[in-house]
Amino acid sequence: xxxxxxxxxxxxxxxxxxxxxxxxxxxxxxxxxxxxxxxxxxxxxxxxxxxxxxxxxxxxxxxxxxxxxxxxxxxxxxxxxxxxxxxxxxxxxxxxxxxxxxxxxxxxxxxxxxxxxxxxxxxxxxxxxxxxxxxxxxxxxxxxxxxxxxxxxxxxxxxxxxxxxxxxxxxxxxxxxxxxxxxxxxxxxxxxxxxxxxxx
Numbered sequence: 001x002x003x004x005x006x007x008x009x010x011x012x013x014x015x016x017x018x019x020x021x022x023x024x025x026x027x028x029x030x031x032x033x034x035x036x037x038x039x040x041x042x043x044x045x046x047x048x049x050x051x052x053x054x055x056x057x058x059x060x061x062x063x064x065x066x067x068x069x070x071x072x073x074x075x076x077x078x079x080x081x082x083x084x085x086x087x088x089x090x091x092x093x094x095x096x097x098x099x100x101x102x103x104x105x106x107x108x109x110x111x112x113x114x115x116x117x118x119x120x121x122x123x124x125x126x127x128x129x130x131x132x133x134x135x136x137x138x139x140x141x142x143x144x145x146x147x148x149x150x151x152x153x154x155x156x157x158x159x160x161x162x163x164x165x166x167x168x169x170x171x172x173x174x175x176x177x178x179x180x181x182x183x184x185x186x187x188x189x190x191x192x193x194x195x196x197x198x199x200x
Contacts (some may be wrong), residue, residue, distance in 0.1 A: 001027055006066075009121035016070055016121055018078065020130070023065040025188055028056055031065070034077045037131045038113050047152040049173055051082070051111055058111060059084045066130060068123055078118035081127045084110040085136065092145035095170050095180055105142040107135040109162075112155060128162035136185050144185060 002022040009016045009144065026196065035050050056153050058190045059065065064083035066104040086092070086108050093106040109131050114124055135141040146164060148155040156179070164181035 001026060001067075004066075005169065007126075008129060009068075009123055011120040011122075015097075016072075016078075016118070016149065017106050018071060019069045019074070021067050021069055022066050023060070025057065025060045025066075027067075028053070030077070032036075034080060034115075035113060040117070041116050042091050044149075044151060046176065047149040047155075049111075056082075058087070062087075063108075063110070063156075064134065066127055067126065069116075070118070076115070077113075078115050078121075079094065079123040079127060080111075080113045080181040081109070082111040083131045085141075086110075092147060092180055092182075093143060096145065096167055096182055098143065102142065105140060107141040109146040109159070110163075112158070124158040128158045128164075132162045132164075132183060132185075142185050144183045146181045147172055148181075150177065150179055166174040 001024060003019045004022055007018055007020050008079060009018060032053060039045075039048065039050055061081050063082065065080065065082045066080075068079040070076065070078050082106070086106060087114055088103065091103050091106050093103045098106065112124060112128070132144050135144050144162075144164065146159055148168075149160065150156070159181045162183070164183045166179045168181045169177050169179050172180075
């Protein structure tokens, strides 16, 4: 676990000082435990698709994962965001019609998990923004993509607040219709005409 910087979130008149940390593979048991807990809290199971242990290992070695640790609960995750440089077969750029040569420049906002005890602090929106900012600073990412359940309103709002736009809807995860979001970090004229915005 690598500390990055302090960040204070607010809800009404309440402030929540936190530490933003970068997780490593050694934190995988804690990540899986947090994910299992959140799965038990989700009422609409279609709004959250958990990752397997294998998928988490791939993400931790081919991406980055932020965690929000409240100062009042320094050993506890309040929020977690996993960002991924996707494999060729899982790349959302394929769904969006990006040219093959552009696919290595795609990053995913892959999974977000929020502890119900800390909802209302707008962590989701702020951390998605930080995820996009980190992609923008890596020197290679041109496109940030994500897909969420259309019934997951907090995630839809968080992606939009981070600058992503809904480009299309497509069946994913066993036939479920999902909106696919995109933000171009570096404009590519060849792709601009091919990617027609279909806000649904």
